[in-house]
Amino acid sequence: MGKFKQAIINILKKQVKQEIALEIPPDSKLGDYAFPCFSLAKKLKKNPVEIAKDLANKLKPTPLIKEIRVVGPYVNFFINKEKLAELTLKEIFKKKDKYGSADTGKGKKALIEHTSINPNASPHVGRARNAIIGDSLTRLLRFEGYKTKAHYWVNDVGKQIAILVYGARNKKNIKFGDLLKIYVETNEKLKKDPELVKEIFNLLKKLEQGDKKAKAEFKRISTICVKGQMKILNELGIKFDVLDYESKYLWSKTLPAILKKLEKTGRLFTDEAGRKILDQKEFNFAMKSPVLVLTRGDGTSLYPLRDIAYTIDKIKKAPDRNLIVLGEDQKLYFKQIAAALSLLGYKAPEVVHYSFVLLGREAMSTRAGKVVLLEDLMKEIVEKARKEIKKRNPKISKLALEKLSRIIGYGAIKYGIIKVSPDKEVLFNLEQALSFEGDAAPYCQYAHTRIAAILRKHGKKLNLNVKFDLLKTSEEHKLIKLLSDFPEVVASALKNLKPNLIANHVYELARAFNEFYHNCPVLTVEKELKEARLLLISCVKQVLKTGLNLLGIEAPNRM
RNA sequence: GGGCCUGUAGCUCAGUCUGGAUAGAGCAGUACCCUCCUACUUUAAAUAGAAGAUAGGUAAAGGUCAGGAGUUCGAAUCUCCUCAGGCCCGCCA
Numbered sequence: 229m230g231k232f233k234q235a236i237i238n239i240l241k242k243q244v245k246q247e248i249a250l251e252i253p254p255d256s257k258l259g260d261y262a263f264p265c266f267s268l269a270k271k272l273k274k275n276p277v278e279i280a281k282d283l284a285n286k287l288k289p290t291p292l293i294k295e296i297r298v299v300g301p302y303v304n305f306f307i308n309k310e311k312l313a314e315l316t317l318k319e320i321f322k323k324k325d326k327y328g329s330a331d332t333g334k335g336k337k338a339l340i341e342h343t344s345i346n347p348n349a350s351p352h353v354g355r356a357r358n359a360i361i362g363d364s365l366t367r368l369l370r371f372e373g374y375k376t377k378a379h380y381w382v383n384d385v386g387k388q389i390a391i392l393v394y395g396a397r398n399k400k401n402i403k404f405g406d407l408l409k410i411y412v413e414t415n416e417k418l419k420k421d422p423e424l425v426k427e428i429f430n431l432l433k434k435l436e437q438g439d440k441k442a443k444a445e446f447k448r449i450s451t452i453c454v455k456g457q458m459k460i461l462n463e464l465g466i467k468f469d470v471l472d473y474e475s476k477y478l479w480s481k482t483l484p485a486i487l488k489k490l491e492k493t494g495r496l497f498t499d500e501a502g503r504k505i506l507d508q509k510e511f512n513f514a515m516k517s518p519v520l521v522l523t524r525g526d527g528t529s530l531y532p533l534r535d536i537a538y539t540i541d542k543i544k545k546a547p548d549r550n551l552i553v554l555g556e557d558q559k560l561y562f563k564q565i566a567a568a569l570s571l572l573g574y575k576a577p578e579v580v581h582y583s584f585v586l587l588g589r590e591a592m593s594t595r596a597g598k599v600v601l602l603e604d605l606m607k608e609i610v611e612k613a614r615k616e617i618k619k620r621n622p623k624i625s626k627l628a629l630e631k632l633s634r635i636i637g638y639g640a641i642k643y644g645i646i647k648v649s650p651d652k653e654v655l656f657n658l659e660q661a662l663s664f665e666g667d668a669a670p671y672c673q674y675a676h677t678r679i680a681a682i683l684r685k686h687g688k689k690l691n692l693n694v695k696f697d698l699l700k701t702s703e704e705h706k707l708i709k710l711l712s713d714f715p716e717v718v719a720s721a722l723k724n725l726k727p728n729l730i731a732n733h734v735y736e737l738a739r740a741f742n743e744f745y746h747n748c749p750v751l752t753v754e755k756e757l758k759e760a761r762l763l764l765i766s767c768v769k770q771v772l773k774t775g776l777n778l779l780g781i782e783a784p785n786r787m
Numbered sequence: 788g789g790g791c792c793u794g795u796a797g798c799u800c801a802g803u804c805u806g807g808a809u810a811g812a813g814c815a816g817u818a819c820c821c822u823c824c825u826a827c828u829u830u831a832a833a834u835a836g837a838a839g840a841u842a843g844g845u846a847a848a849g850g851u852c853a854g855g856a857g858u859u860c861g862a863a864u865c866u867c868c869u870c871a872g873g874c875c876c877g878c879c880a
């Protein structure tokens with residue numbers, strides 16, 4: 229599509245001496261591109277309708293531009309659809325699952341940190357938002373050619389895990405599934421008993437001092453946690469390359485080095501209790517007191533300092549592209565870290581913030597035990613998919629049924645979460661999360677299987693040299709246009725860190741295909757048209773698959 | 788009190804960055820319909836027959852784009868104010 233746009237800009241440039249901004253008309257019947265004449269009208273002090281008429285008279289069609297038409301104050305362009313079809317379909321056929329990638333990350337390294345759930349319990353569906361967005365961005369980076377590592381930061385230090393360590397004492401054979409209950413219960417006790425709070429902090433202190441027994445206790449619990457969390461995420465198809473442990477930074481030599489460097493900037497001061505504090509007045513943060521406290525009075529590190537050290541390590545590992553996915557609660561905090569990093573001469577990672585998933589009127593809270601666990605939702609949705617498949621296909625083998633119900637169920641979860649723009653808070657609704665209709669993953673997967681079925685039935689190799697001018701229904705044009713737009717969508721999704729753009733586009737494509745499916749039979753028409761349509765739908769299949777895969781969703785051939 | 792985000796159909800959302808032609812989808816409800824999918828039947832075989840849907844399609848219906856003001860030839864989109872919800876505002880992580 230880019231070629232055609234450029235061709236239009238080129239011929240317009242000869243007549244109009246200003247920046248040319250083309251638009252897409254609201255209805256394709258009006259044209260493929262439009263040039264509005266309002267800004268010219270102001271300049272020339274003439275009626276825009278007149279200007280459009282004059283302008284159109286001076287423009288001549290070219291091999292890529294078929295027709296130029298005036299519609300009110302717009303000059304509308306119709307591109308050569310046959311040419312578009314040929315160029316697009318041939319390119320998809322040639323590039324296969326690489327179609328859509330501009331390979332902008334070739335030879336570059338990228339690193340993304342996401343999910344990084346506190347190791348205190350089984351993740352709730354709110355956390356899944358982080359994982360699903362992060363995983364999709366990882367896939368996008370890789371698709372664009374970046375050598376990408378997905379990192380997971382294990383917060384195995386701190387009050388949260390200390391609470392769990394305390395609560396799990398004297399209990400043997402603790403399983404991942406027990407932790408949530410232990411965590412919630414211990415938290416309740418904590419509220420009533422101030423002595424207990426002291427004990428928790430004692431425990432933490434011991435760990436930070438390197439006490440062997442404390443270390444072992446923390447290790448035991450965090451291992452159970454991380455393993456349990458990884459199992460769930462892996463089951464969803466979300467995998468990490470590197471786990472980084474916060475505890476490693478407790479005694480890291482880079483911490484004093486960072487403090488020294490900050491001292492040189494003159495912004496670091498020590499308060500009356502001996503705490504090292506970074507003054508951030510210059511950054512105009514909306515805080516009562518714009519500071520970042522980096523150490524305790526006894527010199528031990530606080531989280532922000534360890535986070536800075538960790539982030540610097542990440543930047544060093546992948547200087548080309550660094551991403552992180554964080555909850556909206558971390559917006560201000562992350563700005564503070566970014567400011568500290570800039571003082572140290574580093575550029576902060578590109579960040580995606582997402583809003584919380586609400587349960588009724590409240591945000592989900594592990595602490596209060598008010599959660600819908602991700603693994604429960606997963607089980608439920610797979611069960612529902614299983615029933616649906618059985619209803620349609622009672623003879624399916626057990627193995628195939630299990631695999632397919634996961635592909636469909638997990639696809640539905642991922643799509644449902646990713647299609648919503650990250651800065652929107654979501655009210656969790658089980659019924660809706662379990663829906664397989666309309667704007668949902670199964671709809672897109674279904675379109676893919678329909679094409680697979682037609683191609684299977686056809687059974688023969690596809691012919692690439694078809695008569696592209698036979699593809700002339702509006703359904704076919706719509707499909708071709710959507711296919712040709714795909715690379716731009718991918719580029720925009722990665723540039724703006726918005727994988728939901730891909731979800732929208734895949735859905736549009738599936739919808740356009742279903743319209744086509746009802747109006748344009750493939751196998752029953754005469755040979756030449758059949759060949760052209762077969763080529764078209766195989767390209768649609770490819771792009772549906774690529775798009776779904778970028779969201780971490782599989783595209784089955786049967787369902 | 789201050790800052791950031793959100794408010795679009797009964798419900799869930801896209802569109803807002805980069806202002807343009809009648810504001811798009813889905814769900815639920817209404818009225819229809821298809822079959823290259825699925826299982827079944829006939830058959831030498833089928834692109835045959837009859838059947839099925841909360842993963843298909845069409846149509847109608849559903850909107851003060853939270854409210855107000857401003858900028859502009861033109862505002863859901865930009866600016867300001869108000870209202871409502873979410874999140875955040877040193878010594879937790």
